[in-house]
Amino acid sequence: MSSRRGFLRQLALGRPAAATHEHTLVCVFLRGGADTLNMVVPYGDDRYYQLRPTIAISAPVANSANKDAALKLDDFYAFHPKLRPLLPLYQEGRLAIVQAVGSDNTSGSHFEAQDQMEHGEAQARVANSSGGGWLGRHLRTRTGRELTPLSAVAIGPTIPESLRGAPTASALHSLAELQIQAPTQDARAVTAALAALYGAEVGLLSQPGRSTLELLQRVESLRGQRYAPENGAEYPDEEFGNGLREVARLIKAGVGLEVACLDLGGWDTHFFQGASDGLQAAQIALLARGLAAFDAELQAVRARVTVLVMTEFGRRIYENGSLGTDHGRGFALLALGGCIQGGQVFGEKPSLTADDEFLLGPGGLAVHCDYRAVLAEILSGVLNNQQLGQVFPNFQPQAIGLVKV
């Protein structure tokens, strides 16, 4: 009985937070096939302007107040003006771009391409593919710290395919869900009863019971305070921004978050895509403002956070008859974090696919870097997963140099 009281007292006082130096990988999926050519603009390539007479982003102009012009990264690439919030991150060396990334999927189907990418597979899913999502396999093969209920979190209503097969995965909209869901206002009494029941445990469930109660308490103390993002971070007040804010809170709370998945939709811009303003520009602004806020808020722990922004495929190099772009192949992937060798654009310049690859119709950008090479480099270089063969069977990743050594 005394041990139970001791445990309750410990709970009441709050145990010193365990050393939780987990690294968190945040995967942002741009659903719909983002036109990254208008995000990381190859202004040094004349064909870009020839093939996109109305939707191209104008080339950067030095010392100009023109808010429609692109923002210069180097002598060839420039950011879409709505990516301005991310410019300092690039210049300070923690945001990198990998060009010509993609999968070998030639179906042109959002569903197939997303599915394949989330499963971490090649189009021909034969030979030893192990099923499940790539993050699910990563979580099953990684070693080290114990899993917690919050090791893997998806922001949204359901668990995405990439987390399928994970040993634990939680879909949440906000921290509000991380509490004892007592139907009455009596969650505290229920928690106290659980603490007493599990505090009396001596066997297998003693430790997990305690860590779960501790986690609830940590989250509750967060919830109790009115939450104001630090460092002047201003998240866009909609689903994506709110999701990033909740992920940042979880990271700061040290609840063992290793993988977080978020979606941002609205990238299927077949029609009236717009240029520096318009439909796509609005989504770009959401992405940029959200990531910049996230980066600012987590200033103190940047070395332990990595964000990947990917999409199922890029779009074609030329605009279509309805001032939009159609489904293409290669895209530019964004990687952000203290471990990222930022401030540069990796990979081959955007180029058209060779004639004999026109399976989707002409104009898709060539894929020079299998998307799994990026994921593999992050898993091994940042998250220290030594079993890449289990996560990406039958795949030999090419080195990119994306991770600081």
Next chain:
Amino acid sequence: MSSTRRAWLRAAAIAGGVLPLAACERLLSRVSRELGQNIPAQFATPASADIDPVFHLLSRTSYGLWPGDWQRAQAVIKDGGPAAWIEQQLAPDTIDDRLCDLRARRFETLWHDPGTCYEYKKEVLREEITRHTLLRAVYSQRQLFEVMVGFWTDHLNINLEKGDCIYLKPADDRTVIRQHALGKFRDLIRASVTSPAMLVYLDGKENRKAAPTDIPNENYARELLELHTLGVHGGYTQQDVYEAARCLTGWRLRTTWRKGTVYFDPAWHDDGEKTLLGQRIAAGGGAYDVDRVVDIVCRHPATARFIATKLTQKFVSETAPSSLVERVAQTFTATDGDSKAMLRVILLSDEFQSARGVKFKRPFHFIASCLRALGADTHAHKPLLEYLLRMGQAPFQHPTPDGYPDEATPWLGTLLWRWNFAISLAANNVPSVQVEAARLLTALGGDGAQLDPARLWPHFIGRMSTAAESQPLTEFAARSGLQGDAHNAELLGLLLASPAFQRY
């Protein structure tokens, strides 16, 4: 839960009209309740300080006890001993399961051949087979059969998300797993080797020798030896894997007419001589090579030991007592791997009785046992399935061929979701599930206002509670200041969330 002919006629009368689909499930629920799938008005529970032996037998051979199960089994065992009850469970065909069928048989994709399944959306196929599995676990009277279905499903794991498996698994579930769940091991493996779902899941359909330079695909052959039969240290060599793969070349799936069914293509088969585990397989065996492989691996002593160990771990404890494993392995060898014979040895052993309450319920088991303990009414819709997904054990979703682990450790991170499920369920807050908490409490002898938590525990954990268990609930009762139904529901929720109910 006996159902007389008259009761069925009455049920038919209730059903006497054409109803919209939404009302259809309400009707099924009502009919089921009418016919006895309910909480008995009164039922006895164990009264011992340690877990009652009959409760133990039931909880290991089921997905948890339904209200009244203990009293019914007790009656059978009083006359004929535990063997009498075990024999009933080992003859599932003689157990009336019509009430479970009412809920679980209506998913049409489960009855189709693969070709027809291809006409359905993946979402539909996934949902139907998942709902079917959960509903059988919760409502079947053939509980030991369902437990063995779960065991072999993990043993011969197939992930719906790989390739075309989702179209092919319904047939595998029907003709491999359920067909042989209580049968002979050799028949089970023989059915699995050429099951279309397995041929896709482990790439058997890619395994060919169409040209002299073709090298066999060893994926399935390796798992057959490593995971399905001999076990990883079963004494086979790389050469054995290669030779087994050669024997298994040529099994293909039709891609147009009768899509997804299997056939043997001699042109893809390596018909040369092979040597597997020291036994010669003569050239020219053709399609019969597969039978030779199955005979050789299933009669190998390592297989007897491997299966005996896994079954003992499943039914007794993670650290399978070697004395018992030895006897089960001997039974395997003597009976050609007869599951029933092995289960008799295990369930009637001293080792079994002395391992009470030491196993940890996996999430699927936990959820099914909560539903059963409360006598819940559900048709297993999405909100319920989401809990399985959240705890990482949705049926047929394990990515790797080793199946969901049976050990406790991988599942210890799921407590928060268990607690929330327990509390939500008892308070009727899981959408699409109905619980009659008041009826259960009355049946357990609790009278609303004067409820004594100590009277509730035995139904859930098979013994009286200890002071450390009952005191928190008494304190909760005093502290919460709640009255009536909401309070009682939370007490039931705490029982389901308690450490003792996580074990079995």
